[in-house]
Amino acid sequence: MMSPPAHATALHVLPDEAPIDRDAAMVAVADLLAALGFDPDEGDLVETPRRVADAFIEMMTPEPFEMTTFANEDAYDEPVVVRGIPFVSLCRHHLLTFRGTATVGYVPGERLVGLSKLARVVAHHARGLQVQEALTMQIARTLERALEPQGVGVVIEAEHLCMSARGVRTEGALTTTTAFRGVLATDTALQGRFIGARPV
Incomplete structure (x- = not known):
């Protein structure tokens, strides 16, 4: 018995969306911490700019699928x-x-x-x-x-x-x-x- 014909519609990020600049995002997070009175080079805040940038990138990037x-x-x-x-x-x-x-x-x-x-x-x-x-x-x-x-x-x-x-x-x-x-x-x-x- 033949399977019914399938048709796929691709859902993806639009090709003209601005590329993500991870390094610039990390700098921006460090600058924000400093502007709010925190030292981004102190203790457990050292890795915070990377963690925050990666978290935002993940939450802002749609997963493509068909x-x-x-x-x-x-x-x-x-x-x-x-x-x-x-x-x-x-x-x-x-x-x-x-x-x-x-x-x-x-x-x-x-x-x-x-x-x-x-x-x-x-x-x-x-x-x-x-x-x-x-x-x-x-x-x-x-x-x-x-x-x-x-x-x-x-x-x-x-x-x-x-x-x-x-x-x-x-x-x-x-x-x-x-x-x-x-x-x-x-x-x-x-x-x-x-x-x-x-x-x-």
């Missing part, structure tokens, strides 16, 4: 949903992390996608300087382009360190953002099933 899709031979037309996808991203306003979980899914059209790829889409877009609203939209748009589904849904809940560790210091407060497209935007019963609501 989102392979398959023909929907059985015409499956119910929501396919993966819940509780963990992620960590970097707030573009404060350079502090925000972390949480994503619920991502779609109502298939002619193509299906492996479930692990839904988690990879989240991980891919979480890398970089982000705001939660944009992250939610980017995941939805990527699934729309790759699958051309009947509908797409993305729900993200996250705690932002810029709120919980500084400023108002609301530890444990969660921010929720959503993106619903196609039938998931117009069919409230289907949308309720997507987000896990139980009928009354």
Whole structure:
């Protein structure tokens, strides 16, 4: 029995993005420490510029992958949903992390996608300087382009360190953002099933 034809969409860093200068980043971190009153040449701070630069580079560099899709031979037309996808991203306003979980899914059209790829889409877009609203939209748009589904849904809940560790210091407060497209935007019963609501 032949396997259904596969089609791959590559998700990668845009080729015109500025190259990362690791050495300059390390110097900048050392300068920041000095500006804040710390001696970057003292004791256990000596390696801090390298560690911080490498941490930021890791968090800002999306991992490329190919989102392979398959023909929907059985015409499956119910929501396919993966819940509780963990992620960590970097707030573009404060350079502090925000972390949480994503619920991502779609109502298939002619193509299906492996479930692990839904988690990879989240991980891919979480890398970089982000705001939660944009992250939610980017995941939805990527699934729309790759699958051309009947509908797409993305729900993200996250705690932002810029709120919980500084400023108002609301530890444990969660921010929720959503993106619903196609039938998931117009069919409230289907949308309720997507987000896990139980009928009354």
